[in-house]
Amino acid sequence: MRIPIIAGNWKMNTTVSEAVKLVGDMRPLLDPVNNVEKVVCPPFISLTAVKEALKGGSIKLGAQNMYFEEKGAFTGEVSPLMLAGLCEYVILGHSERRQYFGETNEIINKKVLAALKANLKPILCVGESLAQYDAGQTEAVVTDHVTGSLKDIPASASLIIAYEPVWAIGTGKAATSEQANKIIGIVRKVVAKMYGDSFAQSLRILYGGSVTADNIAELMKQPEIDGGLVGGASLKGDAFTSIVKQTAQVNK
Numbered sequence: 001m002r003i004p005i006i007a008g009n010w011k012m013n014t015t016v017s018e019a020v021k022l023v024g025d026m027r028p029l030l031d032p033v034n035n036v037e038k039v040v041c042p043p044f045i046s047l048t049a050v051k052e053a054l055k056g057g058s059i060k061l062g063a064q065n066m067y068f069e070e071k072g073a074f075t076g077e078v079s080p081l082m083l084a085g086l087c088e089y090v091i092l093g094h095s096e097r098r099q100y101f102g103e104t105n106e107i108i109n110k111k112v113l114a115a116l117k118a119n120l121k122p123i124l125c126v127g128e129s130l131a132q133y134d135a136g137q138t139e140a141v142v143t144d145h146v147t148g149s150l151k152d153i154p155a156s157a158s159l160i161i162a163y164e165p166v167w168a169i170g171t172g173k174a175a176t177s178e179q180a181n182k183i184i185g186i187v188r189k190v191v192a193k194m195y196g197d198s199f200a201q202s203l204r205i206l207y208g209g210s211v212t213a214d215n216i217a218e219l220m221k222q223p224e225i226d227g228g229l230v231g232g233a234s235l236k237g238d239a240f241t242s243i244v245k246q247t248a249q250v251n252k
């Protein structure tokens with residue numbers, strides 16, 4: 001059985017005090033919720049304060065990115081060693097990183113390897129653009145993202161994949177639960193081919209892209225979907241709480 005996980009990707013939103021307030025509002029509602037792993041991923045600059053604000057509770061912490069080198073002359077970058085001990089998860093290869101910051105599979109693969117070496121759990125994002133979707137290339141694109149980004153990882157690697165069609169991100173136009181289930185099934189097959197069936201069967205694969213309190217229950221009913229990577233709705237305490245609580249109630 002794979003324990004579901006709901007991760008909030010706050011992106012470039014919230015000041016430090018807003019971040020602390022947001023988790024402060026969520027804690028009384030979310031700390032007692034079992035059967036689902038809860039993760040928030042605030043901006044780097046808020047990680048320390050949010051870690052403090054989450055102390056003694058059950059909500060876990062993640063970063064949104066990192067560089068693959070451990071230290072050195074890389075102005076403005078944050079290394080795996082800086083995140084280790086501060087948070088448990090790190091989102092890698094988000095489509096916004098691929099699109100606006102030129103991240104390729106090769107770079108993302110280096111980041112995945114560096115994160116694992118530092119005992120951080122990557123949340124690797126994969127997914128096709130609208131043009132690729134329209135051209136019927138979804139399967140080829142996710143296969144390419146998974147094989148390229150997960151090259152040479154140890155068979156014991158602890159990581160998560162998020163399938164996020166770019167056309168669904170921030171658009172209010174989520175994939176249907178059937179479509180998301182189908183593509184996640186394909187992602188799992190690709191992983192099985194690379195690292196074997198038992199690794200693939202224990203791997204949690206999330207759906208992301210306009211997840212809301214209105215569509216999470218339907219998505220979570222699907223056998224292949226192990227949770228959600230939530231952007232916009234993770235910035236609203238009540239919406240995120242509802243998403244987590246509905247996820248905790250799904251039996252499959």
Ligand code: PGA
Nearest residue numbers: 169170209210230231232
């Ligand atoms: P969204 O973003 O939920 O706002 O669509 C998801 C993501 O980019 O991770």
